[in-house]
Amino acid sequence: MSTRTFTALAAVTALALGGLLAGAAPASAAERSAPEVRPAGTPNCDAGDVCFWVDADYEGPRGRFSGANPDWTQFSQPACSFFRPNWNDCASSVVNRGRNCTxxxxxxxxxxxxxxSIKRGEKFPDLSDQNFNDMASSNNWC
Ligand SMILES: [Ca+2]
Incomplete structure (x- = not known):
């Protein structure tokens, strides 16, 4: 194929990949339901859970756990990485709404x-401030 054709194909491929990456952050149906009014910067997280988000300030897709998890690669999250679409090394903000424990x-x-360690009721809107952005790979409690 000519260089010119190859260049055009590369551009189209780059555009397609860019579109895929930009569109790779769909909220799950469960996350989209039940719109609610909250003050800006207030994390949406049910009692009993640790919640964490792909982005700082509790933005982007959310994950949540009530138990201990030794390997966050087991939990899918397409918004985290195109090539490794799971929660490993992805959380950027966190809140502990657990009932008893750190x-x-x-x-x-x-x-x-x-x-x-995040105490019960404690929250971090930007894990960069704790030098822990995109680092979490497992969690436990107490
Ligand atoms: Ca890690």
């Missing part, structure tokens, strides 16, 4: 590596 986020799977 929640611990770990840098690596199986509760290893650096640990960030």
């Amino acid at each position: 929640v611990h986020l770990y840098e690596n799977a199986n509760y290893l590596g650096q640990r960030l």
Whole structure:
């Protein structure tokens, strides 16, 4: 194929990939339902859960756990990475709405590596401030 044709194809491919990446953040049906009025910057998170978001300030798709999870690669989230669409190394804000305990986020799977502890009721709108942005790979409690 000619260089010119190849260049045009590359441009079309780049556009298609860009479109895929830009469109890779659909909220799940469950997340879209039940619109509610909340003050700006207030995280939407049910009691009993640790909630976390793809973006800072509790924005973007949300994940939530009530239990301990040794490997966040097991939890799908297409908005995190085109090539690794799961929650591993993806959370950028977090709130602990647990009923009893501190929640611990770990840098690596199986509760290893650096640990960030979030007390019950505590929240971090930007995990960059804790040097823990896009790092969490497992969590447990108490
Ligand atoms: Ca990690």
